[in-house]
Amino acid sequence: MSTIAIIDDDKALCRSLQIQLEATGHSIHIAYNMTAGLELVSSIPFDLVLLDVNLPDRSGLTALPQLLENSRDINVVIMTGNPDNKAVIESMRNGAYDYLRKPLDLDELFTMIDRVESRKKKTPPTAEEPESGQQPSPDDMIGSHPKIIELLKHIGLLSRNRVTVLIRGESGTGKELTARILHQASSPDKPFVAINCSAVVATLLESELFGYEKGAFTGAEKTKIGKLEFAGEGTVFFDEIGDMPLNLQSKLLRVLQEEEFVRVGGLETIPQKARIIAATHRNLESMVADGDFRQDLFYRLNVSPLYIPPLRERRRDIPLLINRLLVKICAKLQSQPVSVNEHAMAKMIDYDWPGNVRELENVLTRAVALSRDNKILAEDIAWQPQMATGQNPTMANDSTTLAEAEKQHIENALLRHEWNITHTAQKLAISPTTLRKKITDFNIKKAGG
Incomplete structure (x- = not known):
């Protein structure tokens, strides 16, 4: 004891x-x-x-x-x-x-x-003395769901060292925000350099990353340092790393292995000191199996993975996010403070948000712009058509059987109520005993369980 x-x-x-x-x-x-x-x-x-x-x-x-x-x-x-x-x-x-x-x-x-x-019962290793200085406040991640608290705990632990981190999560969940929070917690006075691997032309990505020497190619009239060099001892964030071309993947792998790089057209090796954080919404394991992503690079990046849950898995945080986002949106649009009535709030909590926090911000921005009397009503909340039709794919498929549709409906309800059997049963208008039987009959498994 x-x-x-x-x-x-x-x-x-x-x-x-x-x-x-x-x-x-x-x-x-x-x-x-x-x-x-x-x-x-x-x-x-x-x-x-x-x-x-x-x-x-x-x-x-x-x-x-x-x-x-x-x-x-x-x-x-x-x-x-x-x-x-x-x-x-x-x-x-x-x-x-x-x-x-x-x-x-x-x-x-x-x-x-x-x-x-x-x-x-175990002999703990000797740890280095923690820094006691007050850290500058990072950008805030909003939420009180246990998955968010666990994510923040991991960020705090990872901020003690310089280990490579891979952030995974659906589009719009806040992967770059997570990277910036980790950077602010570990090296706030150093540069944070973001590289969007899907937005930079493949032929230019190498020179952007490593820099180039004068005369390295036509138009290279002077030496230019790359983003790895500019970052110094800060952080380099590779957003959508799954979109990086294979030939550049091999060069990034060498940087991670040797902790050095060479400018395009240069000979001198430059030490790599920045922390590498990568992020993706794609299934890298499947890409490795298909030959679209290097397995050795995947292992190098996946040293300390962080997972950001989608909004539908933390519905209790939606009201908190709405309140914070409304302050930001009203300031941006220079409008008076706006409130949300209970029906509009219930509508947003019940929605699955395939675009996650980014979609929530877009929907709220439109609602604020169209609101009357500084109050958002349920009719002011409108989903994008492609998002709404994609919310329940099994229901949109005419070939779906009744049993499959029922299973999908139960799974959605369980996720919506975070697997609280009593609340889910009340929502479905069945008894908890009947719900448990259907979970067994349909072999429905709790994610991560």
């Missing part, structure tokens, strides 16, 4: 956690402010500290480096009800073991404690 410190000014929460955790054999000690918490941690060898962010005398985030400095073997878990996702990245970067959102999920808490106890 573990010795656990709870540092939180919410006395009711502290008492509730103490009862729950002591009932399972853990030893619990409580402090209601940061000063008392630091004294407590310095006097007792704790296995785990549950640390609140908003304490009356000091922020838990600013005290985190001091806690870790006093005890290298301690596991600190940040917990807060604050929706600011920047705190997730900052806490993980500065050495937190995990990050929990309030209200706390007890099952999640107990699972995390089990991981800590399992970790105690």
Whole structure:
């Protein structure tokens, strides 16, 4: 069993956690402010500290480096009800073991404690001292869904090093935003250089990437540095890496392997110091199988993959996104603040958003432009025809059987309600028992389950 410190000014929460955790054999000690918490941690060898962010005398985030400095073997878990996702990245970067959102999920808490106890049985490697300096605020990723919180945790951990990262997700999910957040968390004072592999002419991509020497080709009247060289110790982001021509894939592979490159028409090798982040919405594994993408390059890029979930898998975040996007859109259009009525909000939450956040922003922009009395109504929300027809492909196919259509309808409802059996059954107007039977009969599997 573990010795656990709870540092939180919410006395009711502290008492509730103490009862729950002591009932399972853990030893619990409580402090209601940061000063008392630091004294407590310095006097007792704790296995785990549950640390609140908003304490009356000091922020838990600013005290985190001091806690870790006093005890290298301690596991600190940040917990807060604050929706600011920047705190997730900052806490993980500065050495937190995990990050929990309030209200706390007890099952999640107990699972995390089990991981800590399992970790105690192993001898941990010596870690480098985390940087305690305050990081500049990165662009914010909006959302409170567990998949987004997990993504932000991974970004915080990856910001400690320079490992190559591959970001995967559907179009419009925010892959470049994710790359910029990682860059801001790791090297904010260095250049961020984005290269859209699908937008640059293939014959020019090599000179754009590596630069060229004077006289390397017709029109090369002077030496020009490429984007890899310009990035220095910053970040080079390859957007839509799946569209990179095969001949250039081999040259990028060599850069990743040798950590150096040569300008077009040059002889001198130039060290490659920038972090490489690549992104794609395509299935690279299938492209490798078809011979359209180099397998060795795929393995080099896929060292630390990040997956961004589509909007339909995190519907609870749609109202948050709508509110934030409306502020941005109204400022851009120089219009008065606009609100969304409940029917329009329900319509947008129920939609599958094949174009994800980008489509949501486009739909809201049109709605703001056409809104009356600064209020968006359900009739102001219009989908693009090609998107609307592509929302439920099985329903649009005349050859679909009734059983296939029913299965697809159930799958869509389960995704829409995040596999909550009770809510899904209510929406389908059937009992939970009937829904479970149909899930078994149709062999419907939860994604990632």
